Amino acid sequence: MTDFSRKDWLGFRLSRLFRRAGAHLPELGIIGLVTAGEVVLLLQGQLIEKLVEGVPLWALALMALAPPVATGWLAGSLRRRREPAPELPRRLPFPDPGDDLVGRAAELELIRERAAESGLVVVRGPVGMGTSAVAIRGVWELADDDGKQRYADVRGPDRDHPETPLSVAQRVLRTLGRSPGAIQEPEDATSHVIDALRRTGRVLLLDNVSTWSQVAWLPPRVPGAHIVVAGPLPDELPQHIKPIELGPLDLEAGRKLLARHLGDEHAGHDPQATALVDACLGSPAEIVRIGRWLARNPKIPLRAVVDDLKRLSIDEKLAFVLDLSVKQLRPTAKQLLILLARLPVAEVDHQAAAALLGVPSADDAIKELADLGLVENVRMTRVRVTGAYRDAGAESTPREAAAWRRLVEHFAEQADAFAARLPGDDARTWFAIEDRVLLQVLTRGRPVPKTSRALGRIADALDSWFRLEQRHEDRLRAAEALAKAAKALGDDHVRATAELRQCAILLTSGDPRKARQHFNQAAELRVRVQSWPAELHLGHAAVLLLASRDEFTAVESALVHYGQALSGGDTAAHAIRMINVAALLLRRGQTLDHDGLGAEAGRLYTDARAVLFEALELARRAGDRGAEAHAHELLALAHLYLGLVFDTSSHLQQAERLYAETADGIGRARCLVHRAGALLEDPKHVPEEVAALLDDALAGLPPAGVSTALAHLRLAGLRPEHTVRHRAAGLAALAPWDGIAEPQQVSELRKALRHLKLVTLRWSPAAGRRWSRS
DSSP states (O other): OOOOOHHHHHHHHHHHHHHHHHHHHHHHHHHHHHHHHHHHHTTTHHHHHHHTTTTHHHHHHHHHHHHHHHHHHHHHHHHHHSOOOOOOOSSSOOOOSSSSSSSOOOHHHHHHHHHHTTTTEEEEEOTTSSSHHHHHHHHHEEEEOOGGGEEEEEESOSSSSOHHHEEEEEEEEEHHHGGGGGGGGGGHHHHHHHHTTTOOOOEEEEEEEOGGTTTTTTTSSOTEEEEEEEOOSSSOOOTTTOOOEEOOOHHHHHHHHHHHHIIIIIISOHHHHHHHHHTTTTTTHHHHHHHHHHHHHHTTTTHHHHHHHHHHHHHHHHHHHHHHHTTTTTTHHHHHHHHHHHHHHSEHHHHHHHHHHTSSOOOHHHHHHHHTTTHHHTTTTEEEEEETTTOSSSSSSHHHHHHHHHHHHHHHHHHHHHHHHTSHHHHHHHHHHHHHHHHHHHHHOOOOOTOOHHHHHHHHHHHHHHHHHHHHHHHHHHHHHHHHHHHHHHHHHHHHHHHHHHHHHHHHHTTTHHHHHHHHHHTTTSGGGGGGGGHHHHHHHHHHSSSOOOOOHHHHHHHHHHHHHHHOHHHHHHHHHHHHHHHHHHHHHHHHHTTTOOEEEEEEEEHHHHHHHHHHHHHHHHHHHHHHHHHHHHHHHHHHTTHHHHHHHHHHHHHHHHHHHHOOOOHHHHHHHHHHHHHSSTOOOHHHHHHHHHHHHHHHHHHSSSSHHHHHHHHHHGGGGHHHHHHHHHHHHTGGGGGSSSOHHHHHHHHHHHTOOOOEEEEESSSEEEEEOO
């Protein structure tokens, strides 16, 4: 089905040439007029000389500049009018109900009954039976107000693997206006769904569900709302679920469906129409597809098609109907079908389809394919090859490689543009639709040459998006995929960036062992220290603080190299440098404080406070709210160590506010641990209030890390009845340091947890994590 003859290829190239030329007709027309005018003026040179005699020089300059300026303005206006920027709604609209369904009245009645009985309705049936159409129509009958309808298509961009339950839960939360980063497991989403739907009269439809395990976390009932699940669902369902099964259409219903495309005069009374429905096995999708083809070929008798179908097996019948449609495609539509079928992603938007072809618009080709049932439009302006059409070609051709490069460049440009507009609503909507597709682009098994830089731009944009949504596992997955792609393409620069990003993410999540491994891999790509980029020196400092025995001199050297590698005008980077210098001063002071040298420690705390105020000013000038929050966090700790409790509280409030605004849940959780530590310094503190702060902090912290261990240690002292549980959890949080060099803070925390002795502990994060005991 993917044969593309030279005639087809020539037709496609000519069509693409005409489309590209048509996209520039306004400019070409205007430039042609200007050129013709210039020729006329040149032929009338003598006249021009007479005309300009006595005209001031400034007037001549104005006359010379006016035509090109006007030309550019008019051409730009025409292009903007022709290609308006797409407007993305904040919430995806619910699909239209479509035409009245044929032969499904009983199933629609069952949907109403089951919704009234249990609130959770399951509609399942094989591919091609119209499961989605029935479910969508049923939802419209339950709630005909689009303000009460919520739709989530849970198909992912991977053709061969369904979305994970966690991914489905995140998509549902986003559909309901909740943050997907608020959950760590699918079951965490259950309460959010109940809160979003309770007594709202809304109906939530989860469409194209592959297996029950994807939605097993759904609540069985939500008061005052309904949930509808639709898809193949071939696995066994729980006993309390009574699915509405969709089977083949009966012969009479199938004949009526066929008559919608052929007319009653052809299908209404012709006995061959019934035979054709029988040959199509009662599948609505196949009846529609063959009906549309016959409508385009009215001279072909039904008997001929029926005779051909009767001689074929079931699998061959599906291929026969598809082949009939493909043979009638025009070259551009046929080439698009081939490219879409060979993509590693299952669906793309219309602009990406145009990028595949290398033309300004692919709407005509998409419409031609959709009319024949070869593709379907999903989630507004997205196109997906139907499940019946697959191309399992092993090797990509040079044409397909070039098309893939165009697609990757298109995604890189789009991702760059929308990442710059985060956290705006339009950017959030775009990433919510495309993030899984972009991940699938990064994880392509055999990356196409000359795409590494574009893949790096896609990964950068995804990192910004996933950080905003607090999806740290997806951040790590994107960085891993970029590192593998860059290694396969031999791009050491992009690979070093990806390895450093993995190092930073793992440091944040409390896994210093793996973080050091990725740092070492990045460093091996740039052997000479003088050739390291600034980010590598900063990563080196962080690794030394977290996974070494307090090598302060080496950390200081790494920060010096970092400062030397920065450009003078990079205010944000210099703010980060000063924050890390202050962190190093605090860390040294904590060590001295622990050894009983309080006076020397106090001087270091005072120096760190001065550096942090300067860093805070730089961060404000640079507009880096993350750095600003970090500076406030460390200022709170410096004031706490100096005994200035009021200033501590003030800076912690500022840090929490900024972390909340930048969606940094881990940073905010660290501040809660600091606040709990400050409260414990007050003899009049209320234990349950402090314990509540620590519980809130643990909800936002990763399972491993010093802050997590410290929170469990403090909770063990506040709630002695749960000491054993908190001791085990605290030691587990320190497990990543087992077998490697560890800072003194980790050693002391481990010792305190093992001996079940609660001491007053202080901790702060910057280029690593710090600890002290008073």
